[in-house]
Amino acid sequence: MSEIKLVFTGSLGAGKTTAISTISEIPVINTDVATTDKAAQRKEMTTVALDYGELSLDETQKLKLYGTPGQERFEYMWPILIKGALGLIILVDHASADPLSDLALFVRYFKPYIEETATVIGVTRTDLGVEHNMQAYHDYLQKQDLQLPVFTIDARNREHVIIMIQALTAMVEFA
Amino acid sequence: MLAKLIQPKVTPLLERLLRDCDDIHAALVVTVDGNMCAMQQKKNYTLERLASMGSSLMSLGDTITAELKMGACNNIISENEQGIIAFMHINDKLVLISITTHKNALGMLLSHSRICAQNMAQEVGDL
Ligand SMILES: Nc1nc2c(ncn2[C@@H]2O[C@H](COP(=O)(O)OP(=O)(O)O)[C@@H](O)[C@H]2O)c(=O)[nH]1
Ligand SMILES: [Mg+2]
Numbered sequence: 001m002s003e004i005k006l007v008f009t010g011s012l013g014a015g016k017t018t019a020i021s022t023i024s025e026i027p028v029i030n031t032d033v034a035t036t037d038k039a040a041q042r043k044e045m046t047t048v049a050l051d052y053g054e055l056s057l058d059e060t061q062k063l064k065l066y067g068t069p070g071q072e073r074f075e076y077m078w079p080i081l082i083k084g085a086l087g088l089i090i091l092v093d094h095a096s097a098d099p100l101s102d103l104a105l106f107v108r109y110f111k112p113y114i115e116e117t118a119t120v121i122g123v124t125r126t127d128l129g130v131e132h133n134m135q136a137y138h139d140y141l142q143k144q145d146l147q148l149p150v151f152t153i154d155a156r157n158r159e160h161v162i163i164m165i166q167a168l169t170a171m172v173e174f175a
Numbered sequence: 176m177l178a179k180l181i182q183p184k185v186t187p188l189l190e191r192l193l194r195d196c197d198d199i200h201a202a203l204v205v206t207v208d209g210n211m212c213a214m215q216q217k218k219n220y221t222l223e224r225l226a227s228m229g230s231s232l233m234s235l236g237d238t239i240t241a242e243l244k245m246g247a248c249n250n251i252i253s254e255n256e257q258g259i260i261a262f263m264h265i266n267d268k269l270v271l272i273s274i275t276t277h278k279n280a281l282g283m284l285l286s287h288s289r290i291c292a293q294n295m296a297q298e299v300g301d302l
Binding site (some may be wrong): 029030031032033034035036037038039046048049069071073074076077 | 224235
């Protein structure tokens with residue numbers, strides 16, 4: 001059985017914790033605590049160390065799913081969690097005030113990994129009626145000289161998350 | 176913002192902790208989600224980043240303790256070549272981090288910090 005480590009990152013409330021608990025076949029390890037700052041308006045709980053879940057794609061492949069905290073003050077956790085990862089998922093909350101700069105922050109930070117590691121972008125919360133342009137993500141990535149697949153997903157939807165993960169693991173195999 | 180509210184309530188107690196216990200060289204109060212409430216020190220450590228780091232560690236402690244069904248996590252101790260760091264809950268929203276550079280001061284560090292945490296819990300009341 002081969003084990004593949006994947007990391008979910010992206011800004012606060014993009015759906016990292018939700019996506020991992022949606023697809024994990026083991027009870028997830030969760031380090032969410034009460035939010036005590038202005039983020040409380042958006043979320044009651046926030047991840048302060050990591051999320052961890054597992055998913056077997058078939059008899060030969062087990063995915064180890066790690067989630068990072070989203071706030072920059074937990075940036076020191078990012079290199080710890082990315083160590084040994086073969087795939088990176090950057091989730092973007094489409095309904096946030098400025099989803100493009102959210103994405104840019106994580107692209108900038110993980111650039112060295114993105115260049116060496118299979119990476120996909122997952123745009124979440126597109127059902128909330130916010131008028132942001134999907135094309136803007138592609139334009140931004142193109143400007144960065146990055147060819148990354150962009151998926152529109154609902155992190156609460158198992159099928160959505162699995163399709164994105166399967167695309168990512170296919171990229172891992174070809175890398 | 177809870178951290179701002181808490182700051183004036185816990186600062187005098189942090190000052191007292193450092194005054195009462197010679198061996199404690201720095202102490203801080205942080206929220207469980209990694210915001211700094213207050214800090215005091217006798218050295219010149221850079222403590223800012225300890226707020227988020229301390230909250231990560233405390234939550235991992237709570238998570239591991241829950242995994243083993245050992246009740247509440249009382250404290251996490253980091254014993255190092257050049258000192259000891261203790262992390263403990265004040266209540267479910269706040270964490271006390273205390274630091275000594277003496278390798279032999281674990282008992283002192285824990286007992287003073289525990290009393291301080293209890294006093295702080297009383298001082299801030301229900302959040
Ligand atoms: N309406 C809507 N809500 C979503 C979607 N994806 C995720 N969510 C919700 O957005 C929140 C994301 O929170 P969480 O998973 O804790 O985010 P994290 O900070 O990235 O870990 C949760 O309340 C999810 O139920 C989506 O596509 N549409
Ligand atoms: Mg999370």
